[in-house]
Amino acid sequence: MATLRLAFFNAKGGCGKTTLAWNLAFGLARRGNTLLLDADPQGSLARWGAWSEEGGTGIAVAGSEQLSATLPASLRYLVIDCPPALDAPQTQQALALADVVLLPVLPSPLDLWASQRSVEALLQLQERRSSLRAALLINQSEDRSALSRAAEQAVGTLGLPVLPIHIGRRAVYRSAAIEGKSVYQMGKRGAAAVAEIEQLIEEVRK
Ligand SMILES: Nc1ncnc2c1ncn2[C@@H]1O[C@H](COP(=O)(O)OP(=O)(O)O)[C@@H](O)[C@H]1O
Numbered sequence: 001m002a003t004l005r006l007a008f009f010n011a012k013g014g015c016g017k018t019t020l021a022w023n024l025a026f027g028l029a030r031r032g033n034t035l036l037l038d039a040d041p042q043g044s045l046a047r048w049g050a051w052s053e054e055g056g057t058g059i060a061v062a063g064s065e066q067l068s069a070t071l072p073a074s075l076r077y078l079v080i081d082c083p084p085a086l087d088a089p090q091t092q093q094a095l096a097l098a099d100v101v102l103l104p105v106l107p108s109p110l111d112l113w114a115s116q117r118s119v120e121a122l123l124q125l126q127e128r129r130s131s132l133r134a135a136l137l138i139n140q141s142e143d144r145s146a147l148s149r150a151a152e153q154a155v156g157t158l159g160l161p162v163l164p165i166h167i168g169r170r171a172v173y174r175s176a177a178i179e180g181k182s183v184y185q186m187g188k189r190g191a192a193a194v195a196e197i198e199q200l201i202e203e204v205r206k
């Protein structure tokens with residue numbers, strides 16, 4: 001079976017690319033051979049991955065040099081965490097590799113404006129490559145707030161489809177990261193987060 005190649009991209013920092021790539025990769029690794037690729041030349045995720053492997057809970061993490069390497073035939077899922085830069089060569093390489101690009105956005109007006117250029121870059125890419133799937137993913141949503149609902153409507157105006165599932169704002173994403181773990185290794189505390197990451201997996205595998 002071909003490798004499904006997913007990239008998390010938004011030139012805006014702090015919207016959840018690394019957090020979501022990390023946790024999604026752990027969920028996918030339960031289904032098949034998965035590689036998490038840290039496309040940021042700073043390589044912080046690659047270090048985090050090595051540290052997590054020492055703790056015995058790791059998944060395979062590669063650095064940006066792997067962007068131009070041949071993928072092993074046995075690889076089922078590739079998850080790429082893009083650097084927060086539109087024009088970085090690593091971003092361009094990552095987007096060229098991807099079958100599916102997810103753009104995390106926070107449901108706040110400032111964040112949406114800051115994401116506009118990234119959305120436009122993807123729309124341009126899709127003009128040249130119509131098979132490229134791209135969608136916005138609302139992260140850190142707070143379900144019951146009217147503000148969040150208004151922001152969700154605003155996300156819909158950016159120009160790309162919005163995934164029907166949201167990722168909630170949950171302390172366990174932060175605490176898992178501090179422990180070098182994913183939400184899958186957090187027991188009961190991670191259950192709600194695991195459930196939404198599983199929903200995300202079902203969405204991207206459609
Ligand atoms: N769903 C979430 N709930 C709570 N905290 C989150 C969530 N997603 C991300 N964070 C936190 O927000 C910060 C920025 O996330 P990060 O994944 O580093 O963004 P990016 O890679 O886009 O710069 C981190 O401190 C991370 O722990």
Ligand SMILES: [Mg+2]
Pocket residue numbers: 017018019
């Ligand atoms: Mg990051």
